[in-house]
Amino acid sequence: MRRSPSHRLPTGGRIDRARPISFSFDGRRITGCAGDTLASALLANGVAVVGRSFKYHRPRGIVSAGIEEPNALLTLGEGGRREPNIPATTTELVDGIVAQTQNGWPSVRFDLQAVNSLAAPFLAAGFYYKTFMGPTRGAWMFYEPFIRRAAGLGKGTFEPDPDRYEGRHDFADVLVIGGGPAGLATAIAAGRTGARVTLVEQDALLGGSLLAEPTGGSADAWLAARVTELESLGNVRVLTRTTAAGLYDGNTVVLVERHDHRRPDPAKGEARQVAVTLRARAIVFTAGALERPLVFNNNDRPGVMLAGAVRTYLNRFAVSPGKRAIVVTNNDSAYRAGFDLARAGLAVSIADLRQDVDAGLRARATAAGIDVRMGTAVIDAAGRAGVWGAMLAAVGSDDVPALESCDVVCMSGGWSPAVHLTSHTGIKPRYDPAIAAFVPGGFATGQFGAGAVIGSFGFVEAVRGGFEAGRRAAAHTGHDTPASELPLPKLEPIGHAIEPAWQVAPPRGGKA
Numbered sequence: 384m385r386r387s388p389s390h391r392l393p394t395g396g397r398i399d400r401a402r403p404i405s406f407s408f409d410g411r412r413i414t415g416c417a418g419d420t421l422a423s424a425l426l427a428n429g430v431a432v433v434g435r436s437f438k439y440h441r442p443r444g445i446v447s448a449g450i451e452e453p454n455a456l457l458t459l460g461e462g463g464r465r466e467p468n469i470p471a472t473t474t475e476l477v478d479g480i481v482a483q484t485q486n487g488w489p490s491v492r493f494d495l496q497a498v499n500s501l502a503a504p505f506l507a508a509g510f511y512y513k514t515f516m517g518p519t520r521g522a523w524m525f526y527e528p529f530i531r532r533a534a535g536l537g538k539g540t541f542e543p544d545p546d547r548y549e550g551r552h553d554f555a556d557v558l559v560i561g562g563g564p565a566g567l568a569t570a571i572a573a574g575r576t577g578a579r580v581t582l583v584e585q586d587a588l589l590g591g592s593l594l595a596e597p598t599g600g601s602a603d604a605w606l607a608a609r610v611t612e613l614e615s616l617g618n619v620r621v622l623t624r625t626t627a628a629g630l631y632d633g634n635t636v637v638l639v640e641r642h643d644h645r646r647p648d649p650a651k652g653e654a655r656q657v658a659v660t661l662r663a664r665a666i667v668f669t670a671g672a673l674e675r676p677l678v679f680n681n682n683d684r685p686g687v688m689l690a691g692a693v694r695t696y697l698n699r700f701a702v703s704p705g706k707r708a709i710v711v712t713n714n715d716s717a718y719r720a721g722f723d724l725a726r727a728g729l730a731v732s733i734a735d736l737r738q739d740v741d742a743g744l745r746a747r748a749t750a751a752g753i754d755v756r757m758g759t760a761v762i763d764a765a766g767r768a769g770v771w772g773a774m775l776a777a778v779g780s781d782d783v784p785a786l787e788s789c790d791v792v793c794m795s796g797g798w799s800p801a802v803h804l805t806s807h808t809g810i811k812p813r814y815d816p817a818i819a820a821f822v823p824g825g826f827a828t829g830q831f832g833a834g835a836v837i838g839s840f841g842f843v844e845a846v847r848g849g850f851e852a853g854r855r856a857a858a859h860t861g862h863d864t865p866a867s868e869l870p871l872p873k874l875e876p877i878g879h880a881i882e883p884a885w886q887v888a889p890p891r892g893g894k895a
Contacts, residue, residue, distance in 0.1 A: 391427040392727065395598055396701025397588070398423075406480035409490065415476045422448070422455050422471040423700035431685040431769045433457070433471065435487045437536070439500040441894065442491070442768050444685025448472050448692035448699075450585070451673045454683075458483045458537040463544045467537020475587050475624070477644055485537040492768070546647070546655040555581040555620075556860040557853070558636060558663035560627045560804065563591020564842055565834025565849035566669035567609045568869055572853025573667075574619040576862035581661065582619065583638055585626045589613075591671055592835075592842075595695040597723065601872035609869070625659075627670075630807035634663045634829055665829045665856035668805055669849060672820075672835035675796035677711060678886040680763040680893040682794065686770030690720040690793040697723055705790035709734060709773050711761040714881035716840070717795035718744055724793075725751045732787065734759040736778055737882045744877065760887045764792055797881045800836045819883040831856050840879045843871055 398418035405414050408425065415424025422445050425433060433455040434443040443454035455471035461481050471482070487494040557573040559566050562584030570582040588594060589610055596602040613619050622640060629637040638659040647653035674691045676682060690710055696702040697720075710721045711734040718733065725731045732754040740757065748755045758778045765772035765786065773792050776784035797819050802812045805823040812821035815838050822838045833852040834845035846869055854864045886895070 389427060390429055390703050390705075392697075392701040392703055394701070395698070397594065397598060397699050398701060404476050404478050406476065406478070406482065408482050409484055417476070419476040419700060420448075420472055421457070421474040421476055421480065421482060422452070423696055423702055424476050425455075425471060426696055426704070427700070427702045432491050433685075434484060435491050435494050435497070436683065437486070439894070440487065440494050440496040441500060441683060442494075442497075442685055443683060444687075444769070445472065446676070446683075446687065446692065447674075447689050448695040449673070456485060456536060458485055463540060463542040464546065465540040465542070467539055473585070475644055477646065479646075483537075545649055547649040547653065548656050548658070549654040550658045550660070553581070553659050553661040555579050555661060555663045556665065556862065557581075557856045558634075558661060558666045559583070559669060559853070560636070560666065561591065561669035561671055561834070561836070562586065562589040562621075562623070563669060563671050563834060563845070564593060565671075565836075565839075565845040565852075566591065566667075567606075567613070568846045568849030569667045569669055569833055569853035569856070570619055570621075571609060571612055571616075571869065572850045572865055573857040573862075574613065574616040574853075575865035575867075576854075576857040577618060578857045578860055578862040580616075580619040581622065581663070582613070583622045583625045583627055585624070587624055587644070589621070589623065594699045595691065597698050597726075605870070605872035627804055630666075630804045632808065634666055634827075636661050636663065636666065636804075663829075664860040665831070667849075667852045667856050668823070668826075668830070668832045668836050669834045669852075670801040670804065670836045672798040672800045672840070674716075674798055675820075677713070677761075677794040677796040677884065678895050679711075679761055680774075680895050681766075682764060682792075682895060684764045684766050684770050685768060686766065686790060687764050687792045687794065690717040690795040693791065693793045694720040694723055697727055703727055703729065704793075705729065707789045708732070708791045708793055709761060709775075709787060709789045710793040710795070711736070711773075711887070712795040713737060713884040714795060714797050715741065715744060715878045716798065717793065718748060719877055720793050720795075721748060721753050722751055725753055732756065732789075734761055734775055736760050736884050736887065738778075741878055741880065761792060761794070762887060763893065796884060798835065798840060800838055802836070805830075805832065805836070816883075818879070819881050829856075829859055846871060 398416040402417035432442045445455045452470040452472040456468045458467045459469045484491040556578040557580045559570045559582045574580045590606050593602045593606050624641045626639045640657040647655050674689045707730045708724050709732050713736045721731050738758045761773045763774035774784040799820045811824045813824040815822045818838045831852040833848040
């Protein structure tokens, strides 16, 4: 496994550089820091290729920083603790992790099965069923093992799991799902009334989108003050590293608590995971939103990442994705990534698919030394095991595209609210053209939403909406409403204007 020089920035981030953590990756020892995820530690060490595509075995790199990660799916552990298909982006770095890449032979860096891509014109979706199952049904039993081996992910184990797992039942007046700005405001508002509040967050830290902000600023101070208040409220319980996995009738939610960071000892009766069946009198959904990619040729190359993810790795984990970045977007939010990359010393260009953008936003970009090109798209990414350039062209033009040098492409196609849980009881989402995305179609009695999950992407709107949702949820359970509101930090505002774009340019024979 070859690695490029360290991409760790000398300062910044929410990591503890004084606490190095060693782990194994494909048999090699690598070092990260406390506060890293497995993905951020790999990026910091210059690991670009972390997997292969399912069928054609194209090289794949880390594209996101959260649960939406499609590429960095690794096998963790050994023996009975072996678990396949675990996202590196949600795996907290702890001492002794043993991680292996999947779906590559002899390795993901040099995979002989990549020869499959040469036969791509003949390997249409579902070809194996028509080709191998149709003529002679009995032959499928012969072909199946080879097909599964060629087009699969990780392998599990038949050894017994030595760890301990538990289940318990719990109750709350108000359950808040999501620990970002809206969730923090919700939990504080409900907690001030005296209601029994449970706040669950799947990350190891509270803060949500605020964790992607530069450290040491007003956002940090606001976050620290809110966490301090939550800790002072004896009727509020905060569960980090906890995922809300299912919503059922009667405001019943199944939570999964993870305790890997504690290195639980099953011999002492310590559980690695706990499944909690929690019944709440009111639920507030503050689960945020997921950034969408843009579709262009070779947008699956290592080095093509979501703009919000690049910002997270830069500010939270102090990892620079490269030296020359091109940001391609159809909305305002990606400009934040451009500003932060430029501040970190990268050369930055923004290819905005729109013909017009807020004059103040463009002026800020120009003042930051960013080259902004309106009505311009990235139509292809050059490279294989990494990006070394991008093809840019005017939107809707037949002109010959221009090749520009870069080692990271940051893409943003807008944001989609995380409507997953809100849909579990059968309430269908509805499309909101203002944000070009689906939002919850409604809420059952005793359920509320706030922040990005309902399409309210602005920080101020999220905090105020969260506080109001917490007040209403507490009132639903019979508790008095709080008298005061939360202070707001001075964050430089950026709008959320978007021009819907799903496919940047027609395919030119490549994969998109």
